[in-house]
Amino acid sequence: MNESLIIKIPNDRESYVQSxxxxxxxxxxxxxxxxxxxxxxxxDYIFVLIFGLTVFIILEEKIGQFLKIDSVEISENFMLTKKNNIVKNSVESYNIGLKVSIGTDGLLERSFYDISNDNFRLICKYKEKDIGQEKSDLLLNKISEITGCIPELLSNSTHGHVIPLCCQNDTAKAYEGKMWAEVKKSSFS
Incomplete structure (x- = not known):
């Protein structure tokens, strides 16, 4: 039986709050x-509007998830997010979707979704600087283990689309996400 992997997001909450x-x-x-x-x-009005929107977007991104979850747990068949040891979200391994994009600060950001229905639900997102390279690698290896996907898939940009990680997911939305990611990938190349 495989053990669960628990990763704190962000790893150093005190430094995150200080930022x-x-x-x-x-x-x-x-x-x-x-x-x-x-x-x-x-x-004056244009500057305040642009500055205000920029600060709002950055703070919403930093504070939003911080208030919702504090850890991600990967078990044999599930991905769970928790806040104070209470499960907030759970998704079965064959319904995990991934979007890899560039965040507002220019760093690679991974977002995991529940793709069990047409409205993809965000489970969690993180940047490697928030949890550290070593823990990020552990998380990606565990996710690739439970979904059966190759680990390199978790590090390539999906060009703004959520793609399913498990080959068992055969919904039309999953195929559409994979197709658009491949189209954008080839056009960017």
């Missing part, structure tokens, strides 16, 4: 500097 606090403080400093020189011109 969030730093971003919030930096945002207030920039906004204070802008409003102290406020003249009410169109450029």
């Amino acid at each position: 969030i606090i730093f971003l919030v403080i930096l945002t207030f400093i920039v906004l204070f500097a802008v409003f102290s020189q406020w003249k009410g011109t169109v450029l």
